[in-house]
Amino acid sequence: MTEQFWSDLRSDLEDPEYARAYAAESARIATIDAIVNALNDAAATEGLSKAGLARATGMSAAAVRRLLSAPNVNPTIGTVAELAGALGLRLTLEPLTAAERESITVPMRTPAA
Numbered sequence: 001m002t003e004q005f006w007s008d009l010r011s012d013l014e015d016p017e018y019a020r021a022y023a024a025e026s027a028r029i030a031t032i033d034a035i036v037n038a039l040n041d042a043a044a045t046e047g048l049s050k051a052g053l054a055r056a057t058g059m060s061a062a063a064v065r066r067l068l069s070a071p072n073v074n075p076t077i078g079t080v081a082e083l084a085g086a087l088g089l090r091l092t093l094e095p096l097t098a099a100e101r102e103s104i105t106v107p108m109r110t111p112a113a
Contacts, residue, residue, distance in 0.1 A: 019107040027104045032073065035080055040068050042087040056086040 013019045043053055050068055054061040059082075067073050067083075081091050096104060 013107075016107070016110045017112040020110065020112070023104045023107040032075070036068060036073060036075075038089075039080070039083055039087065042084075042089055043068070046087055048087065053083065053086060057082050 013022060043050070048056070050064045051061045053059075053068075054064040057064070059079075064083075067075055067079070077091070084091055
């Protein structure tokens with residue numbers, strides 16, 4: 001069954017609009033996952049619990065727990081910046097590697113037929 005999935009995906013990705021949407025969603029998911037993992041790692045390094053992080057930011061403990069534990073989150077940049085600041089971090093953007101540009105940027109910029 002897995003082989004069929006990958007075969008279907010390869011076929012679907014031949015459609016520029018599908019490829020664009022797939023690349024955009026893949027980048028969004030990977031970015032949010034990396035940010036949430038980095039926040040969790042930083043909290044652990046700082047010895048700060050989720051409740052402690054909530055106190056430092058004025059957020060509810062439940063909101064911080066959801067953000068750092070739930071499988072499907074979509075935090076605002078403002079929320080991420082506030083949490084990062086409480087952990088002694090700042091947000092920055094970095095260029096994609098050549099391979100990432102090929103799999104993300106190129107499909108997103110390819111016009112639909």
